[in-house]
Amino acid sequence: MNNAAVKQAPAGSLKPVPSGKKRIKRWESPLAGYLFLSPWLIGFFLLTLGPMVMSMYYSFTDYSLLEAPKWVGLANYTRIFTQDDVFPSSLKITITFVLLTVPLRLMFALAIAMLLNRKIRGISFYRTMVYFPSLIGTSIAVSILWKNIFSRNGFINDFLSLFGIKGPAWIADPKYALGTLILLMVWQFGSSMIIFLAGLKQIPGDLYEASSVDGASKFRQFISITLPMLSPIIMFNAIQTMINTFQMFTQAFVITNGGPVKSTFVYVMYLYEEAFTKFHMGYASALAWVLLVLIGLFTAVLFGTSKYWVFYESQGGKK
Numbered sequence: 484m485n486n487a488a489v490k491q492a493p494a495g496s497l498k499p500v501p502s503g504k505k506r507i508k509r510w511e512s513p514l515a516g517y518l519f520l521s522p523w524l525i526g527f528f529l530l531t532l533g534p535m536v537m538s539m540y541y542s543f544t545d546y547s548l549l550e551a552p553k554w555v556g557l558a559n560y561t562r563i564f565t566q567d568d569v570f571p572s573s574l575k576i577t578i579t580f581v582l583l584t585v586p587l588r589l590m591f592a593l594a595i596a597m598l599l600n601r602k603i604r605g606i607s608f609y610r611t612m613v614y615f616p617s618l619i620g621t622s623i624a625v626s627i628l629w630k631n632i633f634s635r636n637g638f639i640n641d642f643l644s645l646f647g648i649k650g651p652a653w654i655a656d657p658k659y660a661l662g663t664l665i666l667l668m669v670w671q672f673g674s675s676m677i678i679f680l681a682g683l684k685q686i687p688g689d690l691y692e693a694s695s696v697d698g699a700s701k702f703r704q705f706i707s708i709t710l711p712m713l714s715p716i717i718m719f720n721a722i723q724t725m726i727n728t729f730q731m732f733t734q735a736f737v738i739t740n741g742g743p744v745k746s747t748f749v750y751v752m753y754l755y756e757e758a759f760t761k762f763h764m765g766y767a768s769a770l771a772w773v774l775l776v777l778i779g780l781f782t783a784v785l786f787g788t789s790k791y792w793v794f795y796e797s798q799g800g801k802k
Contacts, residue, residue: 538768546765559769569753577750580661581728584668588724592672596679617673626737630654633663657746660739664747667734675720682716711794718793722782729778750774
């Protein structure tokens with residue numbers, strides 16, 4: 484073949500391109516990408532977006548699952564805020580539960596993450612054992628086990644009896660029932676701990692070495708280095724934990740069933756009762772959307788105040 488009749492082959496090509504032929508432009512289409520995304524897209528539209536749209540519609544109707552929905556406009560929302568006596572009490576219990584659980588869980592997760600962020604023998608095994616309870620923490624079996632542990636004749640009272648202390652019936656006493664649920668949620672700290680541990684790995688060790696040379700104590704290093712560097716992760720964990728805590732249902736349903744005396748009757752239990760016990764599906768849908776707005780407001784507060792306590796290295800930090 485004449486060398487003048489052949490163009491130089493492009494890099495990475497195995498065959499030369501004849502000079503008399505135009506190179507065919509390869510047709511690119513996003514179809515392949517959407518094909519790989521199709522399982523998620525189908526699940527999103529059928530299992531998430533579709534039910535959300537239907538729930539929004541039902542929230543403006545009187546719907547009992549047994550009869551066709553009847554349009555009532557804002558009647559369900561008006562009833563929630565003006566006529567429902569259970570709504571404020573369940574909302575108060577839920578907000579109290581969230582405000583106590585989220586900080587305790589984050590502090591405990593960070594403390595354990597710092598303990599596991601050490602180079603000691605067998606540290607991988609310890610991390611696995613600490614994280615393991617979070618894998619089964621929301622199961623019904625664990626909730627039943629927790630109920631037995633805190634019963635009148637459970638492990639906790641047996642342990643206290645060794646010291647001559649007579650423990651109360653924890654889950655049957657309105658003063659302690661909510662506390663047992665808070666302890667269970669704090670015990671499920673594994674996911675937050677893993678994220679904190681990953682964040683601790685990213686903090687440069689030079690910062691601690693330089694501060695040690697300047698005479699900074701461990702506490703001062705924690706306040707001035709660890710917390711500011713972890714602040715974006717703290718915010719992420721706070722939002723994630725807050726959302727999960729607002730939606731807590733299984734533990735309260737299995738352990739206390741909302742009792743005693745409605746002391747653990749959290750918001751989602753009230754929503755469940757209206758939807759699947761009384762079959763007030765339209766009213767329950769309105770309660771669900773109120774919960775969504777409530778979670779959005781709490782999230783907005785965290786984002787709004789983040790400029791005062793979240794440090795971003797790319798922005799030089801904010802005070």
